[in-house]
Amino acid sequence: MTVLVTGSRGRVASTLLGLLDTAGVKARAGSKKPTDLSPSPGVETVRCDLSDPATFDTALKGVDSVFLYAEAAHAGTFADRARAAGVEHIVLLSSSSVLAQDAAENPIAASHLAAERALSAAAESGAFEATHLRPGAFATNALQWAGALKEGRGPALPYPHAYSDPIHERDVAEAAFAVLTEPRLRGSSYVLTGPESLDFTEQLAILAEVTGHPAPYTTVTPEEWKESVAGFIPERFADALLAYWSTHNGHPTPLTTTIETLTGHPARTFTTWAQDHAQAFAHPVVGNRPSPRLRPGGAPRAMGVPSA
Incomplete structure (x- = not known):
């Protein structure tokens, strides 16, 4: 093959x-x-x-x-x-x-x-x-926060308590491997999620625990967030993101066990993902002390939605 x-x-x-x-x-x-x-x-x-x-x-x-x-x-x-x-x-x-x-x-x-x-x-x-x-939501969406977290200010979030089901990219790859190599799994549609429904504040708390650095955030209005990303997110996509976050604000995401069904093991947690990608959030060292900033200013970062 x-x-x-x-x-x-x-x-x-x-x-x-x-x-x-x-x-x-x-x-x-x-x-x-x-x-x-x-x-x-x-x-x-x-x-x-x-x-x-x-x-x-x-x-x-x-x-x-x-x-x-x-x-x-x-x-x-x-x-x-x-x-x-x-x-x-x-x-x-x-x-x-x-x-x-x-x-x-x-x-x-x-x-x-x-x-x-x-x-x-x-x-x-x-x-x-x-x-x-x-x-659903890829855990790698959290990498959009890395720059702001390194600078010590964290992302600006219009809906801090919007939930998602962050899934490790390796779990998606292993699911793909399973359906590519096992004929009995062909021809179906599989909804894949991580093992936990977490809101943005919970994900940031996990990043803080794993990296040993604070992971703050600021709350902004949807209008403020939309204005801050106008230079690199088309308006219709920004509106779709805001609508998605609003719908999931305070509402945990339904989960599936499909990763375990396809791969034989439970889906990896967001903590595992954070440990695997901790270097992306590592603070630069200046002399013997971590530098709290990489560059001045910068646009607020925000989490993406389910994507491929």
Whole structure:
């Protein structure tokens, strides 16, 4: 079996490549910029730009299965080219946001939903089997806080008590490995969550405990937060984030045990994730003392929502 892994510079994809290689499964690392990749010697690289259909045929040649990121623009074309190449199974890294009632209109969920629909249509025609992985909030969203925490001021949060279900990226990769290598798991949709529903203040408290440094935050109004991110988050995405946080403010997120079902072990806790990524939050040392700031000022940081 040969598996094409798209988006191979991503955390989930790069972890999956390692799992496949260790298991002796032939893997092909696809990326928009394959020269930036440094996979294991047994993993070949190929240019696969999901925004450029001209790269699809070469990337898919001789491939049996695909791990696919949810790029909606050419999902239908990718499905057609995969069918022509003889691909038997595509695992889509989607998002649990597709389950929302407004998913088709929500800018965060819409691309995942469109990609799911394109693959499902092809699968229903018998082209290949399609499996959808739908993780909730990635624990790596907390990395958006790293700069502010290093500076000693913490993130600015419009909804500090908004809950999410942070999932370790390795658990997502291991779930993908399971459905790629175990035929009985194909053809279903799996909602993946971490083992705990935590609000932002609880996540910050865990980071403080793990790193040994305070993890403060400030509360801002939704309007103040939206203004602070206007330079790098489009308005419609900012509105969608605020709506998501407002809905989950004070309301724990439902959890699943799907990670354990697929991998044989419970999902990793946010504490484990924080320990694995503690270096990202480490304070720089100036002389013999930690420096409380890396740079003056800076925009407030805030947590993302479920994404792939």
